[in-house]
Amino acid sequence: MNIAQRIPQPLETRKLGNGRRKVLALHCTLAHSGAWKGLAGEMDSEIEITATDMFNHGLSPDWDGQGDFQDRMARAAVATLTEPVDVIGHSFGASIAMRVAVLFPELVRSLTMIESVYFAIAGEDKPDLVKQSMNSSAPFYDAMKAGQFELGARLFNGGWGGGVGESWEDMPEHRRAAMIRGVRIVPACSPALLDDIHKLLEPGRLQSLNLPVLLMRGGNTAAVIAAVNDGFAARLPDARNVVVEGAGHMLPISHPAETADHLRQLFAEVPV
Template identity: 55%
Template sequence: MDVAVLPQPVFTRDLGGGARRALAIHCTLAHSGAWRGLAAALEGQVHLAGFDLLSHGNSPDWDGQGDIQERHVAIAETLLTEPMDVIGHSFGGTVALRLAARHPDLVRSLTLIEPVYFAFALRDAPDLLARHEADAAPFAELLARGDFAMGARIFNAMWGGDAGPGWEALPERARAGMIRSIPLVPASRRALYDDPAGIAAPGGLDRVTMPVLLLRGSDSHPVVAAINAAIAARLADVRNEVVEGAGHMLPITHPEQVAAHLRDLLARAGA
């Protein structure tokens, strides 16, 4: 394994074998190993490079400096060393979208799997965002009280409950890792809701001209469909697809279906 040279070095890993190189950015409360199933489904076609977000996996805890989304865009930039296919899931999808807007010459294709860029829903579907906020209120209250352990448990049930066993059945190490990571959720709120980068504003995605795949699970919260539709409406070369029977964690639970959509995208994008 390699370590990227940054003010806060992060853990990186390579998955799969293939001549085509892709950069994969995982979701909150996971780690770069979450891409193993997708890498296996694409074996012989795509070489996936990934990294652990700060405060996740084998990367160090975030030092609290700067905007957490911007920090991860900067990390991703160090790994985008040549034209690559970029894949992002959930919070990782928001990082991937900003990366594509900033470096369209280096992003050959873009795959956004349930990107939680709530600013798009705020503009295009405020009713569904309000519904999400009401559903997430118990989680927000727990974090406001500093109860990160219960907050991680509730967040995992909301967004990751489709990916495996319930909280009590998870290994202690997995639960501890999620509790460690959960402070990044409120830390990312400004970037995801207030959109200081202007990604959801008119013209914010004008530079995202590469082929794009938006993907979501049929069983995910309705706000996800609204976000994907809002992003798709701002792009010229885009397909907005659904994996039936899947929830938010579809890269883990449905890697073969995700891989099939990716193959179609890569064919569109060319060499």
């Protein structure tokens, strides 16, 4: 399949690792493709990662505002694929990974969702947790509505960064600028994450996803993330739901060795 000609905005990508097994990796919001360097180092001889830069992140262009952001990301992410791969996503990247698996099942050998923020599924099972999460995020959304993007980036990074890396005050100016650029797309993620506009939660839709799925979260993560993973585990026909103790939301960055161990167990059962 070659859909590159139909992609209005191509994504920048980088290759990481020297292994035989091909992997597509989708980073979290406010990060970039380099977020997978730790995992690639742990699995250098085992996998070759194609790591994308999301729109408004890294070296990819700013999103043009057309269509649904999650859908545009999913289609752009697979534009250069020519063979089946293992797809891994973190946080919002995990929701893109799921959309890739639904849209292009012939290109996905296995799906790994790490700390998925697909809150719509938790909204069905434990709506109070979603309400609590949205209430705690109100200052962030207020800042975004007011066009205070620096404040929005600081609040978002503080809420989801899990204490990984420097504080906002100690962060180099270029890194703060990158986060301010990236945070602008967050409101555009809400229709897919909160409202399930692509109808992935319709009865039978997830149950028909016929591929191995690995769900990962940190033991110290928010309760709503646990509800998301539990919701997927209850609906997907072939899913394993694992917790990495001592880790938070930034699990694949803070705990690459543990992430690699769980991926090895999955890949051992999924032939190339």
